Amino acid sequence: MKSLFRNCIYQGKNLFRDFGFVFWSLLYPIILSGFFYVAFSGIMNMDFKDIDIGIEEGNPIQYILEEIDILKVHTISRDQAEEKLIDEEIKGFIDGDLNLIVNKSGINQTIIKEILEQIRQMERLNRPLENYDFQVDYILNKNQEANMIVIIFYSLIAMVSTYGVFAGIVAVSLIQANLSHIGARINITPLKKYNFLIAGVIVALALNLFANGVLILFIKHALKLQLFNEIKYSSLFIFLGNLLGTSLGILIGASNRKSHGVKNLMAIATTLFLSFLAGMMSPDIKVIIDKKMPILGGINPISIISNNLYRINLLGSTKSVREGALLLTLYSILLLFSSYMFIRGRNYDSI
Amino acid sequence: MVVKVRNLVKRYKELIALDHFNMEVEEGEILGLLGPNGCGKTTAINCILSLLSFDKGEVEVFGRKMTPDAYDIKQKIGLVPQEVSVFENLTVRENVDYFCGLYVDDKHLRRRYVDEAIEFVGLKDYVKFYPKKLSGGLKRRLNIACGIAHKPKLIFLDEPTVAVDAQSRNFILNGIKELNKEGSTIIYTTHYLEEAEMLCKRIVIMDNGKDLVSGSKEELKAMITTSEKVVVSFTSISDEELSEMKGLPHVIDIERDGEEYIIKFESGINNLTKLLEFIKEKELIYTKLHSQLPTLNDVFLELTGKELRD
Numbered sequence A: 001m002k003s004l005f006r007n008c009i010y011q012g013k014n015l016f017r018d019f020g021f022v023f024w025s026l027l028y029p030i031i032l033s034g035f036f037y038v039a040f041s042g043i044m045n046m047d048f049k050d051i052d053i054g055i056e057e058g059n060p061i062q063y064i065l066e067e068i069d070i071l072k073v074h075t076i077s078r079d080q081a082e083e084k085l086i087d088e089e090i091k092g093f094i095d096g097d098l099n100l101i102v103n104k105s106g107i108n109q110t111i112i113k114e115i116l117e118q119i120r121q122m123e124r125l126n127r128p129l130e131n132y133d134f135q136v137d138y139i140l141n142k143n144q145e146a147n148m149i150v151i152i153f154y155s156l157i158a159m160v161s162t163y164g165v166f167a168g169i170v171a172v173s174l175i176q177a178n179l180s181h182i183g184a185r186i187n188i189t190p191l192k193k194y195n196f197l198i199a200g201v202i203v204a205l206a207l208n209l210f211a212n213g214v215l216i217l218f219i220k221h222a223l224k225l226q227l228f229n230e231i232k233y234s235s236l237f238i239f240l241g242n243l244l245g246t247s248l249g250i251l252i253g254a255s256n257r258k259s260h261g262v263k264n265l266m267a268i269a270t271t272l273f274l275s276f277l278a279g280m281m282s283p284d285i286k287v288i289i290d291k292k293m294p295i296l297g298g299i300n301p302i303s304i305i306s307n308n309l310y311r312i313n314l315l316g317s318t319k320s321v322r323e324g325a326l327l328l329t330l331y332s333i334l335l336l337f338s339s340y341m342f343i344r345g346r347n348y349d350s351i
Numbered sequence B: 001m002v003v004k005v006r007n008l009v010k011r012y013k014e015l016i017a018l019d020h021f022n023m024e025v026e027e028g029e030i031l032g033l034l035g036p037n038g039c040g041k042t043t044a045i046n047c048i049l050s051l052l053s054f055d056k057g058e059v060e061v062f063g064r065k066m067t068p069d070a071y072d073i074k075q076k077i078g079l080v081p082q083e084v085s086v087f088e089n090l091t092v093r094e095n096v097d098y099f100c101g102l103y104v105d106d107k108h109l110r111r112r113y114v115d116e117a118i119e120f121v122g123l124k125d126y127v128k129f130y131p132k133k134l135s136g137g138l139k140r141r142l143n144i145a146c147g148i149a150h151k152p153k154l155i156f157l158d159e160p161t162v163a164v165d166a167q168s169r170n171f172i173l174n175g176i177k178e179l180n181k182e183g184s185t186i187i188y189t190t191h192y193l194e195e196a197e198m199l200c201k202r203i204v205i206m207d208n209g210k211d212l213v214s215g216s217k218e219e220l221k222a223m224i225t226t227s228e229k230v231v232v233s234f235t236s237i238s239d240e241e242l243s244e245m246k247g248l249p250h251v252i253d254i255e256r257d258g259e260e261y262i263i264k265f266e267s268g269i270n271n272l273t274k275l276l277e278f279i280k281e282k283e284l285i286y287t288k289l290h291s292q293l294p295t296l297n298d299v300f301l302e303l304t305g306k307e308l309r310d
């Protein structure tokens, strides 16, 4: 117990001071999330303010529209509308039958259309329109684009939750005499090999969870994106992602004698590819895969994590939690078991 | 007997790295394992320590069969590996403390041992340094400190002075003598003759995975036929005079090395006097003349037909 604790402290120090680790686990995800944020900020930061719309004097919904902050209502006649639409003085015109007339399509037009849709629906249901907060409702309902961005961020978080993979590679290299000089040195001491490896796994999990926490705080406070409404199941999936990543790292580390750099590349390639399939580069990929090969989304661990984060936090649904968590646990067990085949030797044919 | 190795055979695929290798180490001695690069010294150590599997043979350490999980035997051993093997991101002190802590649980005792080891290798001013900031020589000293801090009874040092400046080398060699005086048995591998000669009580000479001979340096030198060499630089000497010189009593061979002639004698009395008489008689003029006792290099040369040089 005491020696486990000492090993955790020293391996933790050794890892935390490693530039490669700090970069890949801590900085790279933050840089990547900043990059995504900038790249998609056109859609993220939709400027809802002052969308000019035209409406005829006396239209019953005029006062409702005037209550909505993001709209600026101009009362004009039907005849003037055409001209003003062309001059882009207004983005859309609403006629007496609540039809929307636009001159071109765009995000502002979409917003007007959605609001109009809501009003029609409310009218059909005979609900009082006065108290309705269309702005909030619009944002909560999220249009298609906003949903896509959220998918990207959930898959980013899913990916970096598996970044314990780097620490896993280090931990196993340090204990295998045929993989590192330190490994040879440690193997001739009275320290039991698994004691060292378990410490390595604990350190990998602790440091990567810490790095995930930093990223989530960064997204929440610096990028001001509210991704997590639910803590318990979200944490479970992030933890399982860590376990999976660390196990994968141990397997990559133990299964071959390639250089450390090559192993890191193998880790990056694997996680990046799975994240790509999970929709991190382009949500379209996810849409296509979900349509054409739903099974792939169901077994891709990064998809499992990002889909569950999405469902838990945005849709409030926990229906796939059990299945996802079981599958991820199973993966980790399989990875660790395969690694054991490589690690179990008590001495080496060649070092 | 602290270490006993019998007929050890180790193959790396096709290559036979150890070929029926034998070695015995007695308590309290410094044993030198001397041989050229690639002769199997490191392989022998790793097999003895159960780090490497081997094909045949027996290894006993402290009178018991050595195995990978003989933790109580490992407890009494210290290894200074050939390659510097320390944590890159731990400081000098943290490294020594880490490795010492794998043997010594007691915190106070460990603190004392760590201090002593750092003092011993002369790294007191560098305790907060990371290994990459240390020169090659200082790094090797750290490597040594990590292997000996727990005061092991048996210490393996695998070429600890390779690529080290003269100052660090002397420091290291004196330190090893010191460790031995304090009671540690030491196995020291090297391909430097002078080191083996000045440090070791007994030497095993090794080549191609085999132990060729073992004994004290005097015993080893007594084994070979050449017992004395005289090196002379003649201003001029004819071939007849040279062959006449070869006929002198006890002369085994004469080699030419540029200006110098190396005359090898087997043991006998008045070898040098007889040579000087010959030179006087022939009125040969020489610029330089000195006599050499045989070195371990001569021993190695005679055993293997090749020189043991860098």
Ligand SMILES: Nc1ncnc2c1ncn2[C@@H]1O[C@H](COP(=O)(O)OP(=O)(O)O)[C@@H](O)[C@H]1O
Binding pocket: A350, A351, B012, B015, B017, B035, B036, B037, B038, B039, B040, B041, B042, B043, B044
């Ligand atoms: N891991 C290995 N795989 C294959 N051959 C090896 C390996 N390690 C050492 N050898 C070979 O075994 C021989 C002995 O090597 P080594 O024990 O390192 O010699 P030394 O320590 O005396 O320099 C050399 O020929 C070396 O090339």
Ligand SMILES: [Mg+2]
Binding pocket: B041, B042, B043, B082, B158, B159
């Ligand atoms: Mg060697």
